[in-house]
Amino acid sequence: MEQMKSLNDLERVKIEHDRKLFSATHEEILEGKTTDVYFLRTMDILNHLGLGDTPVTAEIFAREEGVFAGITEALGILRNKNVEVWALKEGDTFNPKDTLVRIKGPYSEFGVYETVILGMLASSCAWATAARKAKEACKGKPLLCFGARHVHPAVAPVMERAALVGGADNASCILGAKLFGKEPTGTVPHAAFLIAGDTLTVAKAYDEISKPDENRTILIDTFKDEAEEAIRVAELLGDRLYGIRVDTPSExxxxxxxxxxxxxxxLDQKGYKNVKIIVSGGLYPEKIAELADAGVDAFGVGSFISDAKPIDMTMDLKEVDGKPIAKRGRIPGIIENPKLVKMI
Structure with a gap:
C-alpha cells in the first residue's frame, strides 16, 4: 500500500470492470484515492518549488454548533505520519468557529488527506449531534439507533457508532454497535409476522428460541389493533415478556x-404493569418528547439521525514555517481552545 503523492500516481488507479461494490476500501482511503485530485496537483507544485515538506500548523473548525465525533477514525489516517495532533474528545460539544482539531507537521505528511479527514468529521459530528438532540428529548429513557437502512452500507456502521458517541444507548447495526464495544440490539421485523401469519405464532417461536435471560420484545402492529395485540402477547408470554414495540405506519x-x-x-388494567412500551417509526425530538410524556419507555430512532445534514468543516493553515498566516477574512495564527487534548 503506497500513499498517492503526485498526479503521476493517477496512472496506477485502475478500476476492475467486475468490481461488485463502489464504496472505497480501507486501503483505498489510506492510499489517498478518495481525496480531491487538486491536492495531488498542490503537492506537485510545492515539490517543484522545493516547499513540499514545509512545516505548517493546520486547524479545523465548524460553522455551527454540534457534538464532536469521528476523530478516532481520522487518527487512523494520521497516526503513522510525522505529525502532532490535538483535538476535542469524542462526545464534547462545540460552538461555531471553535478549533476542533490542530495538526502540526510537514505539509507533505497530511495535506493530501484534507478531504478525507473533513468528510469523516463532517458526517460523524452531524450524526452524533442528531443523536444527542433525540436523546435529550427522551427525558432519560433509552434511545436505540435504527438508522442503518437509510444510508449506504459502507457508512452505516460509522453512522451508528457516531450515534452512540452522541448519546444513543445502543444500535441495531451489528458492526456499528460492536465498534463502540456494544452488543447490537433489535427485535423482529414485520416480515416475520407476515410470513408466519399471526403475531402469537411469532411471539411463541421468539420465546422458544431465546435464552432465558434475553429480553423478549414483540412487535404488535402488524395484523390487529395494537392494544388488543399487546394484551394477547402479554397473556401468552406472561412474566417472560419484556416489552411490546409499536411501529404503526403513517398510513x-x-x-x-x-x-x-x-x-x-x-396493559395496566390486566396486571401487566411491568411490560415496557417501545416505539419506532418516523420519530423526531418533538414527537419523542410527547411520547415520553405519554408513557413510552424506549425509542428506536432511524431517519432523524441518519438524515442529519453534514456539518460544514473547514481546514485552514494557521502557521507556515512557524509564522502566523491566514487567508483574507481570517485571523492569522492558531486559535486556542482549552478543550483540545494531545492525541498524537
Missing part, C-alpha cells in the same frame, strides 16, 4: 400519544 396515523396511553392503560 394509519402513526404512533400517537393517545394510542400509547390506551395501550398502557389496558
Amino acid at each position: 394509519r396515523g402513526g404512533v400517537t400519544p393517545e394510542l400509547i396511553k390506551e395501550i398502557r392503560a389496558r
